[in-house]
Amino acid sequence: MAFVITSPCIGEKAADCVDVCPVDCIAEGEDQFFIDPDICIDCGACEAVCPVQAIYYEEDVPPEELKYLQKAIEFYKTYEGETN
Amino acid sequence: MGDAFERLQTLMGDTMQILDHMIVDEKHQALLSSIKDGLQEQYRQAEQVSYLRGNERLNSTLAITQNLNQINQNVHQLEQNLLADYKVSTDDNIEAYEQFAYENQLEQEEAYHDKIDYLSAVKIRKNINRMNGILLSINP
Numbered sequence: 189m190a191f192v193i194t195s196p197c198i199g200e201k202a203a204d205c206v207d208v209c210p211v212d213c214i215a216e217g218e219d220q221f222f223i224d225p226d227i228c229i230d231c232g233a234c235e236a237v238c239p240v241q242a243i244y245y246e247e248d249v250p251p252e253e254l255k256y257l258q259k260a261i262e263f264y265k266t267y268e269g270e271t272n
Numbered sequence: 273m274g275d276a277f278e279r280l281q282t283l284m285g286d287t288m289q290i291l292d293h294m295i296v297d298e299k300h301q302a303l304l305s306s307i308k309d310g311l312q313e314q315y316r317q318a319e320q321v322s323y324l325r326g327n328e329r330l331n332s333t334l335a336i337t338q339n340l341n342q343i344n345q346n347v348h349q350l351e352q353n354l355l356a357d358y359k360v361s362t363d364d365n366i367e368a369y370e371q372f373a374y375e376n377q378l379e380q381e382e383a384y385h386d387k388i389d390y391l392s393a394v395k396i397r398k399n400i401n402r403m404n405g406i407l408l409s410i411n412p
Binding site: 210211213224226227228229230231232233236237257 | 282283286287289290293373375387388390391392394395399
């Protein structure tokens with residue numbers, strides 16, 4: 189389980205989540221940020237600071253936003269380099 | 273099969289990233305170092321195994337599984353130690369501490385630090401279990 193960044197991040201990319209993540213597990217994609225589910229320790233800091241409420245715990249992602257879970261998995265299949 | 277080894281090494285690398293972010297008290301340092309060293313060695317072994325075939329591959333993957341189980345015993349021990357620290361720094365009331373807003377949790381620096389280290393150990397243990405699942409899929 190991990191946290192997931194969803195659609196409100198698109199076009200916003202405030203990056204507050206990146207600054208507070210204690211394990212540097214958030215990387216910048218072309219249109220949004222992504223949380224690496226292999227590294228996320230479920231601390232919830234990112235969710236607390238997101239100014240557009242784009243971040244949900246995996247189990248709580250609204251049905252219409254579930255595609256962003258798969259989008260993150262796909263992003264990290266091709267992402268190279270340390271997440272930070 | 274190549275995908276499985278690639279996935280295994282990615283997961284090992286990601287787990288090492290979590291380990292690299294942990295800053296534990298001196299009393300836990302030896303345990304943390306042994307986990308780091310052990311996992312790094314298994315990463316190297318996994319790279320070599322991907323080039324092996326037949327019984328050589330079977331024996332080497334079994335050895336990695338055994339070594340990961342050994343490492344996970346140390347992770348479990350570290351997790352228990354860090355949980356004990358976290359309980360102390362929250363006056364034995366983790367649940368109440370975690371009900372605080374993020375900013376208020378941060379104000380209690382020691383408790384927040386202990387929380388992050390404890391959650392890191394939990395994640396590392398889960399990731400090692402997933403590594404063993406991948407190895408099982410290679411050698412059912």
